[in-house]
Amino acid sequence: MSAATVTEEARQDAPEPPEAAKPRRGRGRFVPYWLLLPGLLWLIVFFALPMIYQASTSIQQGSLEDGFKVTWHFATYWDALSEYWPQFVRSVAYAACATVLCLLLGYPLAYLIAFRAGRWRNLVLILVIAPFFTSFLIRTLAWKTILADGGPVVGTLNSLHILDVTTWLGITEGHRILATPLAVVCGLTYNFLPFMILPLYTSLERIDGRLHEAAGDLYASPGTTFRKVTFPLSMPGVVSGTLLTFIPAAGDYVNADLLGSTDTRMIGNVIQTQFLRILDYPTAAALSFILMAAILAMVTFYIRRAGTEDLV
């Protein structure tokens, strides 16, 4: 490499504000765009094009027989929303319940792995990820066996009269768990739990242990230390964990399909039915967009409240 190119490159790499502010000359001007190209192409092919296609589908009218044509029929959105709002509300509610449950179950575990696991840490982490080695579907179906009506879980809960309480609360039905809202929420919680634990673990693991000692030196009780030091420092993990759990859970349809009943169908089921059974592609596309918009709005609101400083 000649000395000239080295200096040329060095000049470009150096973060010198006055230099950068000046208009660049020659091929250097396009370098940032070339560097962006792979990412941009990826975004265009896998995000922008499908989105445009979907947006177009949502404002079309027609049938498979006569073809679908773009008629700018925005009423589809309103019709879809007024018809299927209960499923939207249900999806959000189930996903929110599952996220809270994931946080309650996942936080202690992540805490344990980060601070108490010692040399077992890697093993426990692998155990957290291990369920991913089998198919999502198989794992969900396994819950049908675990929660079977005549199975030991339901039997125990019944003899403890816990199912009477949940039935009174309206989340189970007649001494069973399967085919009730509780089963769907449990399935969602189980399936998305690792997405909560892993980000929680990474942000907990980064906390300097000396901060705990310092808190102790300043006469903070363990509870206060957790409240004032550990939890605030783990907030990035909490935020990304809840997002990674809530977003896919709200769009999930497998759990509702396999573990649920007619009154637990989520919006993912509706979209699937519209697309594959009824062949009403515009309504399916409109529902997808409404779901996306709703999630985006909720997530934006949440991030505004919780803060995004160094997420991940």
Place this chain on the structure above:
Amino acid sequence: MEQYEPDLSPAQLAAMRRSLRNARARSAPFSMSRRSLLRASAGGALAVGGLAGLTGCGIPAAGKTQGGAPSTDHSAEEKVINFSNWTEYIDLSDDEKHHPTLEAFTKRTGIKVNYTEDINDNNEFFGKIKPMLAGGQDTGRDLMVLTDWLAARLIRYGWVQKLDPSLLPHAYTNLAAQFRNPDWDPGRAYSYPWQGIATVVAYNTKATGGKKITSVSQLLDDPSLRGKVGMLQEMRDTVGMTLLDMGKDPGSFKADDFDAAIARVQKAVDKKQIRRFTGNDYISDLSKGDLAACLAWAGDIVQLQADNPHVQFAIPDAGYLSSTDNMLIPNKARHQSNAERLMDYYYEPPVAAELAAWINYVTPLDTDIIKPELAKIDKDVANNPLIVPDKAMSAKAHAFRSLSAKEDSAFEEKFAKLTGA
């Protein structure tokens, strides 16, 4: 003006003239070029990154995309068939690696069969092959097995090839009368059944406490079954069986009758009688007893009974719903005549008997022809009315009438609401 004479061989000219005589093919060259132009302009608009791109999409009308004229048949030089079927729907050797009937076919004809079990659900499979068929492309399949209502839809759209009867002598002779003239393919010009399906009532005596469940009314009303009843996610099975129970014929019902049947099932859903609407997964639920009784496909039940003696079935007095899974050759298939030879092969009585004895669904061959062959393999199977329907059984069979595209969508939507959307 002098007529333009293209410089082509006589054979090519003949082929062109033939395609011009076909009404559907006539508009194809023009619409194709205009559409591709539209598509190209849509691409340009996309590059500008504008809203204009939205109009460029759209799905062309089905059945007008291509001529339905058969594509070039490569059967002679490529001795291959690409065969797509449902899972566990063919005979299997003891080591679960070979399909004896297929291997015998290859041995006899030298045609290799690439057998793929990639059909799990009619709707899903339709979603998978639709873009290719609508675009007039090869699906990579020469033979596929689809349930009658979907077969009807593909035939209506012109997406499957007409069969050559001269290659199907066994199929023509041996097909049972019950399956000869479905209203969607009279005389079987496009399809031949792979197997027949009987939708019946099944129950687990352990879960019902020994009680026999023999009618759809009982499924929908019996309070002892509350929360333990399964219905099928296939609209035609659930609604068809309910229609029969209400004394209506699923072969000729009106829209009002359909609504009444939906309302009848809705009442059962509302009082929490019905636990779930299921696909094939009712099998494990019924076996475990989570479902005490349900609508079921007879073939599954025959197989299930071998493992679980508590599972019983009943053919309601009101009748049962009979349907078929059909072999079809999609457009642009490369090996049509190979596929037709395979179709015919499965109508040879010894082969059909071997298949029926293994998979336990309703054999599509005429009873008198198949029964002696089956008896040679397994007497019990030959005498099982669920596999070889006897006279009484055939008399109770009812097919669901074919629906127009409009009815299809409207009925599916009403049914989807019933199942929770």
